[in-house]
Amino acid sequence: MLNIGADVGRVPVMMAHLVFVLPYVFLSLADPFRAWDGRMGVIASALGASPNGVLWRVRLPMLLRPVLTALAVGLAVSVGQYLPTLLIGGGRVATLTTEAVALASGGDRRAIGVYGLMQTGAALIPFALALLIPALAWRNRRGLLHG
Amino acid sequence: MDKGLSLQDVTIMKGSTPLLSVSHDIASGEVLTVMGPSGVGKSTLLAFVTGTLAADFTATGRVLLDGHDITDAAPHQRRVGILFQDDLLFPHLSVGANLAFGLLAGGTAAARHDKVQEALREVGLEGFANRDPATLSGGQKARIALMRMLLSEPCALLLDEPFSRLDATLRAQVREMVFDRAKARGLPVLMVTHDAEDAQAAGGMIITLGG
Numbered sequence: 001m002l003n004i005g006a007d008v009g010r011v012p013v014m015m016a017h018l019v020f021v022l023p024y025v026f027l028s029l030a031d032p033f034r035a036w037d038g039r040m041g042v043i044a045s046a047l048g049a050s051p052n053g054v055l056w057r058v059r060l061p062m063l064l065r066p067v068l069t070a071l072a073v074g075l076a077v078s079v080g081q082y083l084p085t086l087l088i089g090g091g092r093v094a095t096l097t098t099e100a101v102a103l104a105s106g107g108d109r110r111a112i113g114v115y116g117l118m119q120t121g122a123a124l125i126p127f128a129l130a131l132l133i134p135a136l137a138w139r140n141r142r143g144l145l146h147g
Numbered sequence: 148m149d150k151g152l153s154l155q156d157v158t159i160m161k162g163s164t165p166l167l168s169v170s171h172d173i174a175s176g177e178v179l180t181v182m183g184p185s186g187v188g189k190s191t192l193l194a195f196v197t198g199t200l201a202a203d204f205t206a207t208g209r210v211l212l213d214g215h216d217i218t219d220a221a222p223h224q225r226r227v228g229i230l231f232q233d234d235l236l237f238p239h240l241s242v243g244a245n246l247a248f249g250l251l252a253g254g255t256a257a258a259r260h261d262k263v264q265e266a267l268r269e270v271g272l273e274g275f276a277n278r279d280p281a282t283l284s285g286g287q288k289a290r291i292a293l294m295r296m297l298l299s300e301p302c303a304l305l306l307d308e309p310f311s312r313l314d315a316t317l318r319a320q321v322r323e324m325v326f327d328r329a330k331a332r333g334l335p336v337l338m339v340t341h342d343a344e345d346a347q348a349a350g351g352m353i354i355t356l357g358g
Contacts (some may be wrong), residue, residue, distance in 0.1 A: 016155070037235070039201075039231055039233070039235055040235055040237070041199075042194075042197055042199045042222070042229060042231075042233050043229065043231070044237075044248070045197070045198075045199065045221075045222035045223040046197055046222065046223075046225070046227055046228055046229045046299070046301070047228075047249030047295070047296070047299045048223050048224075048226075048249060048251065048299055049223055049248070050223050051223070052267055053223075054229075057248075058237055058239075061239045062238060062239050064239075104337070106336035136231050138239065140284060141238055141239055141279050141281065142239030142278050142279055143239075143279070143280065143281035144239055
């Protein structure tokens with residue numbers, strides 16, 4: 001990282017987070033992505049959809065729920081990163097997590113409480129959306145609600 | 148060569164074991180039925196024609212559609228419609244959007260809308276455009292799947308045991324509808340099935356593969 005000049009700032013921190021986030025996202029999305037019925041793709045191509053069209057118009061919409069869940073898992077993992085943020089960011093990139101840990105050793109209980117709740121929210125809200133968005137988007141699509 | 152689907156010395160192999168060989172011309176409006184027990188590679192033959200052959204199979208021979216060699220064409224440029232034994236309607240789209248999916252690009256929104264309405268009327272399902280496909284009965288789904296495929300204006304029709312999930316009365320009805328539409332549009336039909344009754348009803352030549 002230092003060799004390519006990426007020594008400080010947000011971008012190196014984001015890249016460091018991705019190292020930890022991507023495996024989790026991959027693991028949570030791989031199974032649903034592969035379990036998708038390939039004949040849907042055959043039908044869609046036979047109807048004239050290009051490979052990109054099949055992905056964006058058929059496969060990803062059908063996998064909306066697992067995609068959002070994988071996204072939420074990724075965000076939750078990112079929220080949990082303390083040491084990588086501190087080390088790669090050189091202590092100069094502040095995230096909710098680094099601040100919360102720093103505050104935890106202090107005596108300001110109210111600030112600790114606020115940061116704790118914000119951290120909870122940062123992990124919880126994506127999961128809530130991953131439940132809510134498919135339920136709203138597919139409220140009239142029985143084939144996708146329980147699948 | 149004139150219109151029709153032509154399979155020229157098509158041989159499908161799994162590894163180095165040959166599964167089946169077919170060489171046949173299907174003229175417009177005619178049906179070729181390939182029969183055989185499951186596992187002899189019937190569906191693989193259709194996958195070869197649609198261009199979606201799985202990686203562990205290899206195939207030789209050429210596929211000509213209306214005189215064009217489509218053997219190496221991309222699946223979405225082949226103009227080959229296919230129906231499976233499941234209706235496989237896209238569950239995230241309404242019935243109308245399912246039908247519109249295969250419409251050729253171009254035309255105004257109104258013209259496309261009209262085409263979808265006309266297709267619904269043709270199969271007696273007016274007013275179903277906004278319905279969720281999961282709420283349709285088996286026969287209704289089969290009709291929508293057929294119309295969706297026909298709206299994409301294919302030049303040939305492939306059937307992969309298309310009637311085996313339907314009950315007896317519905318089966319004859321849907322079968323008749325599919326073959327009538329194919330004949331009316333002059334489409335060459337390639338059907339694979341293990342059901343003798345379907346093969347008889349198709350009325351075309353039958354190739355039986357050993358098990």
